[in-house]
Amino acid sequence: MGYYALAETPSVMGKLGQWLRRRLRACVWTQWKRVRTRYRKLRGLGLPENVVGYMANTRKGPWRIAGSPPLQQGLDNAYWRAQGLIDLQERYHSIRNSWRTVGCGPARPVV
Numbered sequence: 001m002g003y004y005a006l007a008e009t010p011s012v013m014g015k016l017g018q019w020l021r022r023r024l025r026a027c028v029w030t031q032w033k034r035v036r037t038r039y040r041k042l043r044g045l046g047l048p049e050n051v052v053g054y055m056a057n058t059r060k061g062p063w064r065i066a067g068s069p070p071l072q073q074g075l076d077n078a079y080w081r082a083q084g085l086i087d088l089q090e091r092y093h094s095i096r097n098s099w100r101t102v103g104c105g106p107a108r109p110v111v
Helices: 010-031 035-044 049-056 062-066 069-074 077-083 088-098
Strands: none
Touching: 010 062, 010 069, 010 077, 010 088, 035 049, 049 069
16 A cells, blocks of 8 residues: 555555445355345345335345345445455545644645
């Protein structure tokens, strides 16, 4: 992250973080192999009962399900923070802000 913080790329870090979270949701979905497990885990995430029944029995692939709004709501940013995942865009901004010098104020042109 320190290498990429040299460039002005906050939007790229945001997109990469979104892709990473979707990939992780797809991996979690493939770990929940059985319908019974998916049903139990989705209910544990606090999703509505009708959505849980539909999602647990779906035949769609893991990548497509990982992009679905109900799974995005269940496995949101707060869930990943609790699991220890650091948001790339937040980390990028913290590194960029740590490089600023303290007490110098804004740069002024020399006359």
